[in-house]
């Protein structure tokens with residue numbers, strides 16, 4: 001056992017981790033506390049996917065896999081749940097038959113959840129949800145720097161003529177002026193594209209690319225240094241598509257690409273973001289039906305835990 005006091009009513013020395021309600025990391029529900037500093041919230045929505053569906057079951061799988069998370073984060077030297085009031089805010093229910101309405105609902109719910117200063121770590125759901133989350137973040141903080149971990153650019157224009165899909169959120173966000181175009185980075189990008197123009201258009205929107213191969217060649221520390229320089233003290237939103245990981249580390253996702261990051265590399269890069277001005281984050285595209293032995297769900301739950309821990313490290317709030 002640790003020297004930390006048990007957090008919340010669920011002391012794992014008395015109630016085993018595999019028993020009880022599956023809130024994220026066995027945290028209290030949002031309606032059980034007066035105020036939340038950080039809320040983990042699910043968005044079970046996958047009506048924007050272009051290939052394998054199933055990310056609507058991501059939030060439930062992350063909650064289940066998160067039972068094993070313990071309250072002290074040694075690499076960041078923080079007990080996030082003791083440092084800040086962290087809660088599970090449940091799921092935001094959105095219309096699975098109407099992408100436009102789902103986006104509107106999600107934006108409103110995100111705005112209301114963050115109205116009192118609560119920071120969100122959102123668990124998707126497909127990547128479509130990043131657009132309304134960024135809109136809500138920018139309404140509060142102005143245009144935000146974006147660190148986007150993904151195998152794909154997600155700056156395509158349309159699919160089948162549709163502008164709101166999981167492959168287009170960052171094109172829309174850039175067009176809407178809610179991103180700080182001096183600090184936009186994709187990390188872990190790889191795999192075939194439709195053409196060279198994809199890269200040219202992405203660059204025109206202001207994005208820099210750190211490919212999965214770049215991370216391997218430069219290593220974590222050099223990668224982190226370059227990202228930190230680009231981000232500075234700007235308000236930062238971090239969006240993690242779990243397909244940034246190699247399919248060996250994340251088989252349970254909708255559009256897998258060979259040659260990705262290891263879960264160790266991803267977590268180490270995230271830990272390198274400590275003391276930046278992180279204002280919100282998401283982890284998306286976990287599709288548990290394609291998972292094996294919870295590999296992807298465990299990875300996603302650890303990513304969410306690291307994002308919560310980074311938010312818990314924020315001083316003076």
Ligand SMILES: [Mn+2]
Pocket residue numbers: 127150152154166241285
């Ligand atoms: Mn994506």
